[in-house]
Amino acid sequence: METCNEALPDLSGRTALVTGASDGVGLHVALALAGAGAHVLMPVRNRDKGERAAARIREAVPGAQLSLRDLATRMARPAWGDLQLERRYRPLTAYARSKVALGLFGTELARRSAGRGRRLRVVQCHPGVVPDTGIAAAVRERASDTGRGSLARRLGNSPAQAARTALAALTADVPAGSYFAPAGALQFGGPPRLVRPPRSITDPVAARRMWDVADVLLSRVPLVERG
Ligand SMILES: NC(=O)c1ccc[n+]([C@@H]2O[C@H](COP(=O)([O-])OP(=O)(O)OC[C@H]3O[C@@H](n4cnc5c(N)ncnc54)[C@H](OP(=O)(O)O)[C@@H]3O)[C@@H](O)[C@H]2O)c1
Structure with a gap:
């Protein structure tokens, strides 16, 4: 998986919530933040796709702290x-x-x-x-x-x-x-x-x-x- 190589500070102990983290830009934001040590919360609408994204991040960042959440919202x-x-x-x-x-x-x-x-x-x-x-x-x-x-x-x-x-x-x-x-x-x-x-x-x-x-x-x- 391509990485963005952005030099980030140590984010251990910090929590990041990344929307759209199951794909595209959001997946790479989540990957980089996990790589910098952050605990990454991934609210996804498709659990299976979210699990696959989390697996890709864990493969690149062994021990990554990820929490997957299913969120269903209905617009008013x-x-x-x-x-x-x-x-x-x-x-x-x-x-x-x-x-x-x-x-x-x-x-x-x-x-x-x-x-x-x-x-x-x-x-x-x-x-x-x-x-x-x-x-x-x-x-x-x-x-x-x-x-x-x-x-x-x-x-x-x-x-x-x-x-x-x-x-x-x-x-x-x-x-x-x-x-x-x-x-x-x-x-x-x-x-x-x-x-x-x-x-x-x-x-x-x-x-x-x-x-x-x-x-x-x-x-x-x-x-x-x-x-
Ligand atoms: N691509 C561009 O050229 C571009 C340019 C400027 C701004 N952006 C913005 O960058 C952000 C990421 O886009 P991307 O290009 O990385 O697209 P992408 O690869 O299609 O990823 C979109 C992400 O948003 C999630 N998503 C889409 N509709 C959703 C909904 N109704 N409820 C919850 N989650 C939803 C998708 O979840 P699923 O995996 O479940 O589909 C996926 O995780 C978007 O806000 C986009 O508008 C993109």
Whole structure:
């Protein structure tokens, strides 16, 4: 299994929760964190696939501390407008909007936790373009622009390389609100570097509104742990 070779500090005694750890970028983030000694929690939706991912990590990092969890969540209805494209669902638009929503949530979380003495530091990142993953294949199937696809292959990151922006965000000594992206052309690939966060996620009014929506939605989401 390819590794990202990111130099990480000793993370023994630390716990990391990695979502999407059963595949792609998340699997490589989990692998690197386990290699640095962290206890890695892997909430997965498919237990068998999660077990296979954990086995791959254990093979590369004998003695890795991993905890697999099955989590089933059900989304509630949106609180305003057509935030979740219920009137006319377009997969790529939904995908892009979900990223903006997550970024705005992070921006507001950073604002709320700043200066309150909380041991919480929000640092965001994006992994570049990673052509060899399940999500990328699904996006390619729907996107008509094939030129972008070949550009992604030339300039993009492998899943292991892409894990580096998340690992930098997790371990670098940078202020809250920092944002990591790949250093290469169009931010498609390359090693992580600090960049200005995209404007779409830094609008404070939109960030507060997104927080309020998330607050309502999350209060209705039943979290069911199985197994
Ligand atoms: N690939 C790119 O070019 C690219 C670019 C920018 C950002 N990203 C972001 O990077 C993250 C990882 O993507 P990837 O490219 O590594 O994709 P991937 O290889 O397809 O991995 C996606 C991971 O997310 C899990 N997942 C997907 N839908 C889920 C759901 N509804 N509930 C719970 N878990 C779910 C998958 O679980 P299963 O194993 O059960 O399927 C898998 O572990 C995503 O947030 C993606 O949007 C990717």
